[in-house]
Amino acid sequence: MKTKKFVIIITLIIIASALLPGCIESNEDDNGGKNEPPISVTEVLELNESKIITIDNTDYNFTVKKIEDPTVILALNGNDSMIMLKSNEPEETDTDFDGVNDLEINVTEIAGSKVTLDLRSTGSASKYRYITDDMGQNVKVPKKVDKIVSMAPSITEILFALSVGDKLVGRDQASNYPASAQDIDIVSTYEGVDMEMLLVKDPDIIIMDKSLDFYDTNYNKMKDYGLNVFRLYPRTIIDVLNNIETIGLVTNTLPTAKELTDGLRDRIDTVETRETLKPKVLYVIYYDGTTSPWVGTSSTFSGDLIITAGGKVAVDDEMGIAIQITVEEIISLNPDIIFTSQDDQWPTPSRDAILNDEALKDVNAVKNNLVIDVNADLVDRPGPRIVDGLELFSDYIAI
């Protein structure tokens, strides 16, 4: 009797073990738990042939660049190549090309100059589109964008101007305009991005300005966690207009964006038609009478504003960031107009320091009382208000 019980128990255990792996079998998908049947396609491509293959409602443009049995070099959507081994897993390239995550690509056969590809969509492709950002990355952007994180005050302003400010779930500490922006939670301070906060917010897309993340520290951190980051890198007023339209595309508000940029373009055109005597203009960011002054140059936004408004930029430089010059150089340059950067929250002493400095009293701008405080946010922020800054500059530069 004991033996019989024993046999039954052993049999049950064996059956259970056979079934167990099947029970725990997980469905790997990255679309929040919903199982959608993958869609497969098998295609044969010729060497140097580009073919558009449609899988799961999304077009992929494949090009076979090189065949060296058993390796094949493929390009997807015209971007970086992937090196594939026959019937093996696709090797990771060292660019982060998100397109690979949605497709399983297998080279099943190589015959002369023909390659057979077996493609399987993991089901998430139809939910995304790919938009190229300012850094040349093809960023995976959800088709429906409901939760946005902004990592720059200019981006926040653009989002509100496009009426999608209510979709913001996180902002950086400096985003303070419009006033309602201040009610949004802060996910990034001057010390860096708060990853925990950011992950909790679970944004559909994060938009950042590369010039604020000079060494890519925040960007790399966010990429390590697999977040979708869209990077802008505006350097001129025209770039700002393009950025507004790009954000319109990302947030599905392109018509509103175009309307906004049309209006801004009209205002810019009006400024450009004004007559000027091409005065020499210096933009002082900080001067307190005790250290050498920080100024804007021909390659910063202030420089573009000055040129567009019909002036001459006092300081020529290519680095694209503010630099220090000496008081001697200011005297020697002898600018006709000096704009001093001012801020409501952190008042700068620049204008007073310049007017009180006895060594600067013969400088044209000082003599003619053309040392003017300007709101830094209108000059340094690559958002819609930069045209306000342009008009302010023009008021003094034009005749």
Added chain:
Amino acid sequence: MPQAKVVLKWSTTLFVLVIAIVLSAIVCLTIGSVTIPAEVVFQILINRLFDQGMTFEHGYDVIVWDLRLPGILMAILVGVALSTAGATMQGLFRNPLADPFVIGVSSGGAFGAIIGLIVQQRMLSSIPKEHVLPIASFIGAIGTIFLVYLLSKKGGKVSVTTMLLVGIALSSFFSAVTMFLTYIQVGDPRSVLFWMMGALDNIRWYNVQISFPLILVGVVILIIYSRDLNAFSVGENTAKQLGVNVERSKMILLSAAALVTAVAVAFTGIIGFVGLIIPHVMRKIVGPDHRILIPSSALFGGIFLIWANTLSLNFSDIYEALSGEPRLVILPVGVVTALFGAPFFLYLLMVRK
């Protein structure tokens, strides 16, 4: 009165030093971030000194007369102040390691400056920073001296050893508080840090006009009392027997040295090594008699600081020559003096062995 031969030797030395200082000043007037040809600099000097009524383009005369010249004059004044104070301290304390900051003047000055900065930001923002800082720093420096003196006084007498120790203790305390306040201070700590490493850029005529009488008075006092310093170097009891009113001399010497140091620190921050090294160099050249040591240290200190200042302000050119990158780099003067002073000091120590 020393022998005629000695007086002649001293006079010659001082004369040579005066010529050297004038030449250094003129040469350094031609050096700056804006290139101005030497002939133009001469023309500007003659124009301003003899009221010729010439005009110059590109603001050259403003640059030379209103920017560079005050800077050089200030360098002379501060060099003079720190060297004489340093020589005095070394004589008073009979210690070759003494420098003008040894009784807490520098840390008191820095502390005063940071307090002044905070007060100016919060309450007095109508008065510009460059007016508040020197006054606050001066009050801090002088206040510290008083404190040191009061804490070291025992029965009408002040022991120099006690003063030294009290000075060190107060220095540490003020340094710590200053560091902390600089750290938590909201706003740009850069200018305060720069000041604490010694800053001679952006000096204007009014800085010179205020410091000149104060430093002149102090240095003259120190030169007059240099005979007493000679007596001090053999010991206070011996000095008393030689007819020196020890306590009164000590007070006067300390006060004068503290005054000139406090003025220097108030306007230019903490410039180290000048007060320490210059007296040693001059002692090797002219000997330990303070009647020649003090004035010659003063002049040589002025020369040294003129050049250190020019190097510090025009470091960008050297940086560009070395790295190929054009970038504005202004080295704080204190860094330049340390770079030269420290190796030289080590050399002195080696030679003594």
